[in-house]
Amino acid sequence: MxxxxxxxxxxxxxxxxxxxxxxxxxxxxxxxxxxxxxxxxxxxxxxxxxxxxxxxxxxxxxxxxxxxxxxxxxxxxxxxxxxxxxxxxxxxxxxxxxxxxxxxxxxxxxxxxxxxxxxxxxxxxxxxxxxxxxxxxxxxxxxxxxxxSGWTAMGALRAAGVKDGMRVVIFGVGGVGHLAVQYAKTLGAAVAVVDPDKSRAQFGITLGAQMVVDAVSVSKSLQAVWDGFDVAIVCTPSIQAITQACRAVGPGGTVMLLGHAPTTRIDVPLQDVVTRGLNVRGSFLGxxxxxxxxxxxxxxxxxxxxxxxxxxxxxxxxxxxxxxxxxxxxxxxxxxx
Ligand SMILES: [Zn+2]
The missing domain is CATH 3.90.180.10 (Medium-chain alcohol dehydrogenases, catalytic domain)
Incomplete structure (x- = not known):
């Protein structure tokens, strides 16, 4: 053959x-x-x-x-x-x-x-x-x-325990992220998106996200608007996005890392993770x-x-x-x- x-x-x-x-x-x-x-x-x-x-x-x-x-x-x-x-x-x-x-x-x-x-x-x-x-x-x-992509998105949301009434922020509205936005909605969550590309962020809104958050001011504006998220799903290997995600979730919140690259090392704000009891973890498929x-x-x-x-x-x-x-x-x- x-x-x-x-x-x-x-x-x-x-x-x-x-x-x-x-x-x-x-x-x-x-x-x-x-x-x-x-x-x-x-x-x-x-x-x-x-x-x-x-x-x-x-x-x-x-x-x-x-x-x-x-x-x-x-x-x-x-x-x-x-x-x-x-x-x-x-x-x-x-x-x-x-x-x-x-x-x-x-x-x-x-x-x-x-x-x-x-x-x-x-x-x-x-x-x-x-x-x-x-x-x-x-x-x-x-x-x-x-x-x-779909399996990865759902696997991360389920592993993070996303359910009705939770507040979820998705970093990166690409192949995995655009499905994560929609699956989070089907699980009953309120969803926000962060993406440095304005058209992709807007795409997140057309898929049901309620809010776009400016990536530059993310740490301030996210907590101000929704008082911290329950879960952040980070679909990009961007170190900046991971740092922002740690600041976007509220006390006891979960930061789920999906984007990866063979040589990338992450840099998490230790103060946030320790003193607010964050759960920073990886998720792969489901x-x-x-x-x-x-x-x-x-x-x-x-x-x-x-x-x-x-x-x-x-x-x-x-x-x-x-x-x-x-x-x-x-x-x-x-x-x-
Ligand atoms: Zn085995």
Missing amino acids: MSSSVALMKAKEPLCLYDHSLLPLGDFEVYVRIEACGLGLADWNVAMRDAVPRTPLVLGQEAVGRVQVVGRGVKHLSIGSRVGITPLSTTCDTCDACSRGQLQYCANAFFHGFHVDGALCDVGLFVADQLIPAPDVLTGAQLAPLYG TLNDLQEVVALARTGVVVPTVERHPMSEAPDLLYKLRDGGFSGRLVFEPGR
Whole structure:
């Protein structure tokens, strides 16, 4: 089976279009014809690393497609099944994290677009176990971001205990943030957004946020207006945003860090964290329940990602523009266009 893809041929080199033969199908694997694949800062991080586990490496950690060929041992999928592909390729099912149901923190996990080839391709080979049945509603482009960005957004809100009546501030209204705004609303929270890009901040308002807070005066104005937030969701690896988030939450508040980069170190205001008893923590993806909730909200049309669609061939150029932002919603690439 031949595959056209977008790959990193060598660490830190520009991405390029890459045609190759897929490996023969194992008993517990499937070939999936990809409808659409989202790209975000996580992929940019991979492309910028000094070293990656293997090359050539096909990128892509969130996608939707249809099963084309099924390995002999696969029971839960058949030819034509629509599936979602998440960042997770395989987990061990035996470590402490797996035993707790936190597959995303598996000590022995392999990730798409990092340890193994990802989904930025027309046809790819995937381990069947971790593929999630996808609904037959919405386009592939609308569904693809749910399996990475959507899962991350909901996972963070649930891990932070967001519920009815809470006040939540979202830093960064991009691929993950624009979904976090909407999911926080569905959980009953009052939502504010912070984004240095005025059009993206305004985009947050159109999605249901009640307030935009000026990033420069954030520490003063946030507390003045709402007397401190219960939860801050920081979707960017910006050190400034993390500092602002620590000042934006009230006593006992939670600062949930989602944006990450391999070499970034954070600088938190210790006085705020200690004397106001803040809970500063990280969150990555979510539980399978969180993902199912995300898919259910999309199926009924309550929260559908806003996407900017491009042919797959444009991915190498556009990936490098991600760092500078400017996109409202998620960038998705379609091999069939
Ligand atoms: Zn494990």
